[in-house]
Amino acid sequence: MRKYLLFLLATLLFSSVNAFDSKSINITRSLAYDAKKSGISPQIVKEIVRIFSWKIDFSRDLRRGDRFIIIGNKGAAPKAIIYNSGKKRVAVFSYVDKFGRLNYYAINGKTLYPSFLRNPVKYRRISSKFQRKRFHPILKTWLPHRAVDYAANKGSKVYASADGVVEKRKYIGALGNAIYLKHGANYVSVYAHLLRFARGLRVGKKVKKGQVIGLVGSTGRSTGSHLHYELRYKGKRKNPLTWHLPKQKRVPAPDLRRFQSQAREILRNFR
Ligand SMILES: [Zn+2]
Known part of the structure; x- marks a missing residue:
């Protein structure tokens, strides 16, 4: 049987x-x-x-x-x-x-x-939206701003907007202390003007969505403490506030x- x-x-x-x-x-x-x-x-x-x-x-x-x-x-x-x-x-x-x-x-x-967070920081207000032309307060000239600036208190936590891998983590001129996270082959998120990086965050390391990767600051070309955030898809900067983000x-x-x-x-x- x-x-x-x-x-x-x-x-x-x-x-x-x-x-x-x-x-x-x-x-x-x-x-x-x-x-x-x-x-x-x-x-x-x-x-x-x-x-x-x-x-x-x-x-x-x-x-x-x-x-x-x-x-x-x-x-x-x-x-x-x-x-x-x-x-x-x-x-x-x-x-x-x-x-x-x-x-x-x-x-x-x-x-x-993975899923993406719409906003990678708890902010007070959006101080500069994604726009083709804005008057730059330091350079005193009209430039495109293909990013979102979140005005936030100095030292506020900055969160990885999705699961990814650290591609860059260093001081980059105007961006100041900046982190580039790679999400799959097509997406990169950029976090700039950071006060400092989270401890242990190294190039090549994996991060989870919502993980603290750094603190808001005003390093680089910046007039006050804020997070400059970019979302890049296939190398092109997209509006993080309106882009149709993947959801797991x-x-x-x-x-x-x-x-x-x-x-x-x-x-x-x-x-
Ligand atoms: Zn900006």
Whole structure:
């Protein structure tokens, strides 16, 4: 009886795995080139870039021999996509929410993209908005201000606006003490005129959304204590107050266990 049940279980597992077909992109030149060679549609390539750019910098990190496995793509949206470089593996799995929206989540049930705070400091007022021209109080000339200035008390805490990695942490001329945080391949946030940096904050270190990274000051070209904050997307400065910021999604708790067991089953079969 027990043997029979095991057999049944194995058959079920086997058949459900067989329900997935898969295609691989083996990187020899570039994602676009190798995807085309493997018969992967440009739409899926676009989707791969959109999802994985939070973990992979496509212009720098991709190496010959890296592999993307696209699972369960019978013309429809993939069931799962796995990136494997030998050293690093990033895997996402599709989940359709109650509104019928399909999205890709890591095995922990969270999207790869993080949430962003709108304002990285508790401020008194916004002293300068994002604008094409403003009269600079020190330089006495009209210049674009592609940032937001938050007037805040000296020593106020400055928070990382999203999970990221410290890219720069140093005195940079007019910006004074400045921190650059990198969030995925496309976003950078900049915090300037800081009084000082949080202890232990080093280039290359990971930070969490809401983590204190420094204190408001007036270093560099500044007339009073404030935080100069920039949001850059693909190298271009965007208005942090109006830009449509990513917001992390999660698989709802009641579905998480089922989602994770399916994800584990896929991982067992596609390495
Ligand atoms: Zn400013």
